[in-house]
Amino acid sequence: MALRWPRVLGAGAAVIVLGAAVLWYGSAPRPASAETWEGLGEPEFARGEALFWAGGCTGCHAADGAKGEEVRILSGGLALTSPFGTFHVPNISSDPEAGIGAWTLAEFGNAMTRGVGRDGEHLYPSFPYTSYVRMSPADVNDLYGYLQTLPASGNVTPPHDLPFPYNMRMALGPWKFLFFADEPRVEIASADDRIRRGQFLVEGPGHCGECHTPRNALGGLKTDLWLAGAANPEGEGRIPNITPGSRSVGSWSEADLVSYFETGFTPDYDSVGGSMVEVQQNLSHLPQEDLAAIAAYLKAVPARE
Missing domain, CATH: 1.10.760 (Cytochrome Bc1 Complex; Chain D, domain 2)
Structure with a gap:
């Protein structure tokens, strides 16, 4: 029986080494070609x-x-x-x-x-x-x-x-x-080119969901609650729900959204505040058709209350 222990230990070490190799390979960065x-x-x-x-x-x-x-x-x-x-x-x-x-x-x-x-x-x-x-x-x-x-x-x-x-x-x-994946965050049946452009701007370079979508304990986005509001990553207050189910933004028209992006004023003549100030200032540089595309997409995403 004692003679078997070196074999057992050797097999165990081999499993550990193999597991470490698989973990390293699976965890390695993957640059594009x-x-x-x-x-x-x-x-x-x-x-x-x-x-x-x-x-x-x-x-x-x-x-x-x-x-x-x-x-x-x-x-x-x-x-x-x-x-x-x-x-x-x-x-x-x-x-x-x-x-x-x-x-x-x-x-x-x-x-x-x-x-x-x-x-x-x-x-x-x-x-x-x-x-x-x-x-x-x-x-x-x-x-x-x-x-x-x-x-x-x-x-x-x-x-x-x-x-x-x-x-x-x-x-x-x-x-x-x-x-980490490149699939759409939400599936939208419409073939409207404006909505597709808005989806690219919001889900891609605009990265709106990074703040407006809640995260799990590991920091991954809860995509079933896409744009439904989340804890402020800076630690104070909440980032609002911007889906059609929102009690505030949900009632805005596409024209209201475009005006907000351009001017920083809400339909009630309140003004943009908090971390959204810089976001709005950046958005105001975009052409009208891109702002309209973003608005169309935000009205097309699934409503979350």
Whole structure:
């Protein structure tokens, strides 16, 4: 019997090694193929700028309190508190050292749509690549081209401050397996081109659901409650329900929504407040047809009370 123990221990060790290998492989970052980012041609800066405003890049990456043209200096530094720790927003200006000025399109695209950093590491979903994954390679090319035209900043931002086990990026592999996909957040039967465009803007670059949809204990979105309101990720109050079932926004017409996006005033002549101020200011840069598309989509999503 004693002679069997080395065999048992050896078999057990082999199972542990094999399990660790499977876990490592399953948890490894998955960048897109190199061909994804080839042959896209010169970026269209006008489209890139529209995506820039739709994505609300200034809301996180501009300096706190920046106004006017200063919002285009994407120096980072904002501290985002969460139940998982504090995330420090990076510099994504055109500076080649402190920012992303020296990044390749592939490096930028993999960060945006795959959640993979420049060094091949998993990125935390405090950066909403879970929404940006719906952007096409052409979209990414146009956005990156536009970002490279913006001012550089040498601001060096600190690393994230996360306790164990949230500081282990390997754990993001299983998280992505559970919650990271590029399918539509909701199924909408309508073939209306406006609604389809609105769905892309809201579920993709606009990443509206990242705040307006509740999350589970692991930080994954509860998509059965899409846009039904959620706890404020900044810790105070709630982010409102913006589905047709909302007691407030639900009664607004498409024209009311478009006017709100443009002016910041509600149908009752109240004004936008809280974190929505920056969102509205960004949306006001979009063309009328995109605002109308967003409104049409918001009136078409399933109502949640």
